[in-house]
Amino acid sequence: MDNMTNKLLKVENLSIAFGGLKAVDNLSFDINDGEIFGLIGPNGAGKTTVFNCITQFYKPDEGNIFFKTNTGEVENLVGKKTHELIGKGLVRTFQNIELIRELTVVENVMVGAHIEFKASLFNQFFRLKKTREEENRIRKRAEEILDHFGLSSIKDMLVAGQPYGVLKKIELARALMLDPKLIILDEPAAGLNDSETMSLVNIIKEIKNERNCSILLIEHDMKFVNGLCDRICAINFGKLLAIGTPKEIQENEQVQIAYLGKEDD
């Protein structure tokens, strides 16, 4: 295994095909500790597929995904179960918000700490001490995060019917419950207006600084990525175009042709 001293995630020769279509083609990149890393590319470039391979929703055809877990060990995530990953310090949000309509806002956030609950079924049936203690402790943590995001006033309302920008924040809050090492955000700014986007940029910067974690985000909107990311990886048709600082990426000719060229249609 490679030397991962300052690295958190290392994607190595990742490939996956659907039928004849190579959605991701021999892609490699790595993310440093404490870095905000952007993955960009036009629609259908394979960004979400890369995320799904990292989080083991899809099993890659080839390649390795090395991750430095929260115990400091380096593990290859390929072949792991999706539900095992959050316990290693890797958590994600979804492009099409995946929250539970029937649960309240704070309950949705509490689900983010599911694996921390240890009370037995019997203990839950009779709401014994351990259940009450865990419920209180984790509800309090969820409320603190919601408070931080300015969502205290809606914490006990159902998620169904909340505005889009709020839903995005709730999903982010859920992802923070276990102090992850790496947060993966799939198009966090999609569908947000300018002021909501600004507030999201601040939130993401804050999360990185306060929680000492790395963030991998997919984005469409170049402006958003440029202001936020330390480094960017641009892909097209599942293949790597360039990796570098926002400035380097903006100046890269291939990126301009593949990506920026399409922007102004």
Place this chain on the structure above:
Amino acid sequence: MNNKLTDLYKTHKPYSQYALFGIILSLLPLLVSLGLVKYSLLTTVASILIYSIVALGLNLLLGYSGLISLGTAGFMGMGTYLTAFITADLGLPFELALIISVAVPMLIGVLTGLVSLRIEGYYLAIATLAISEILRKVFVEFDFVTNGFSGKQAQYPKLLGFLQLDRNGTYILIVFFLVLVMVMMHNLVNSHTGRALSTMRGSEAAASAMGINIYRHRLLSFAIAVAFSALGGVLYMHFVKYTYPNAWILMLSLNILAVIVIGGVRSISGTILGAFIVFGVPDLILKRLPIIGSIDGAAYIFNGLLIILVILFYPNGLINMRYDIQRNFNKQFKRGENING
């Protein structure tokens, strides 16, 4: 508005309401002995309460985990035969019979789940249908213990080896178990396992990403549903004192599904309401009406029509009528005072 009402309902601790409900139900034998209501009413209500227990288990499976079982009647029947065999044939204590008669169906349920739940949730419906039919065949064919078509008998329970219950005592025991199951359900759905089940039903992707083992939680909720079916069977056996194979057919499983659809998915009080409608109305009202009372299968027609109406107007069950009633009430009330938003 709707949001607010729902939250109040969710965060509120309803133990005292459940206890009150139990106390009111416990008064029924008294009314019977005073001659205020008919003797047979106790039998009808007892069976409604037993089916409520069974339906609460199924509501966890359907409403929270999004899975369907068609084997409810089979597991309930298995509970009846097991407890009859253990108490009447083996002469063992009621408490031991209760534990074994719940544990064994649960084990078979888990085995069924292990095979069918791995791939897709809906295989469970098919697998449970098959198991239920196999069980019914067993009830018929293994006549050296089940007495085949002639059925099997048991007695009212004797608690702790000396407290012999009569009909009224057994009825009170059923009320006790119903209130206990209501409390347990309320606690479970409001703790992390309940939220995990809801998450799994709402979004499998979110569930896996949050560390919820979907296979395990499906199995768990099915095992709980089976356990409550079997518990219902045990109580049935010691109240009705008689079981026979044709009591445990698919129609009963479907009726218990109807309880949930009509009463209220994901609602404890809705389940009870549904049980009173599905198992009470035909017995208590339809049979007494002129003409309709003499139609064979009037109950099926009634339940069928009701399901259609409920799906059209109250897709989450009749229990949600209370929000409409409350809203109308508020409207009427506020109009009299002043209008403030």
